[in-house]
Amino acid sequence: MNAAKRLEIFRRLCEDNPNPTTELNYQTPFELLIAVILSAQATDVGVNKATQKLFPIANTPDAMLALGVAGLSQYIKTIGLYNSKAKNIIETCRLLIEKHAGRVPNTREALEALPGVGRKTANVVLNTAFGQPAMAVDTHIFRVSNRTGLAPGKNVLEVEKNLLRHVPKAYLQGAHHWLILHGRYVCKARKPQCGSCRIEDLCDFPDKPKD
Structure with missing residues (x-):
């Protein structure tokens, strides 16, 4: 895909949604970190x-640490892998208090040192909470990048690097959100909605549904 096509793709996505953001509900960087x-x-x-019940009770590292693993688990038990997530979150809260004065760090290295925080989670926090042009490649972004030809890659890290290299700078901050939303609601895994897609004419997907 050439640069002109990429530019037009993001121009249209931006036109339709000028201020894209995550669909996770949060008020602070700490709440975002926990939600991610x-x-x-x-x-x-x-x-x-889960968080609409949890955050009114505990939305700081101190308050969440006070809940303990068992207490936190009661709020998040409807979420998959909640036991391991509760353990990671409580340990993360302890480290935030001990090493970061209770604040969420704004560097990848410090974020990835927290339990339960991998590269993708760190990228979401860096992008959404701190306004850094990070690219969190989830299954939606991976699919859209490869299917459209926007930034193909064999794995998520390769796609991430290609997106950072090829997305026009003016759209880099919002690209993560536009691509997730596009993959979630339009360029779906099993049945892409090509007929109602704003960028269908720019997409290199060879197997577009005919109906």
Whole structure:
């Protein structure tokens, strides 16, 4: 895919949604961090249902640490892998207090040193909470990048690097959100909605549905 096509893709996505953001509900970087940790192998809707009860009770590292693993588990038990997530979150809260004065760090190295925080989670926090042009490649972004020809790659890291290299700078900050939303609601895994897709004419997908 050439640079002109990429530019037009993001121009249209931006035109339709000028201020894209995550569908996770949060008010602070700490709330976002916890929500993203919980979202692994879970839906944003499911996470939001849990955090709307959790955050009014505990939305700081101190308050969440005070809940303990057992207490936290009661709020997130509807989410997959909640036991391991509860353990990671409590340990993360302890480290935030001990090493970062209770604040969420704004560097990849410090974020990835926290339990339950991998590269993708760190990228979401860096992008959404701190305004850094990081690219969190999930299954939606991986699929859209390869299917459209926007930034193909054999693995998520390769796609991430290709997106950072090829996405026009003016659109780099919002690209992560536009691509997730496009993959979630239009360029779906089993049945892409090509007929109602704003960028269908720019997409290099060879197997577009005819109906």
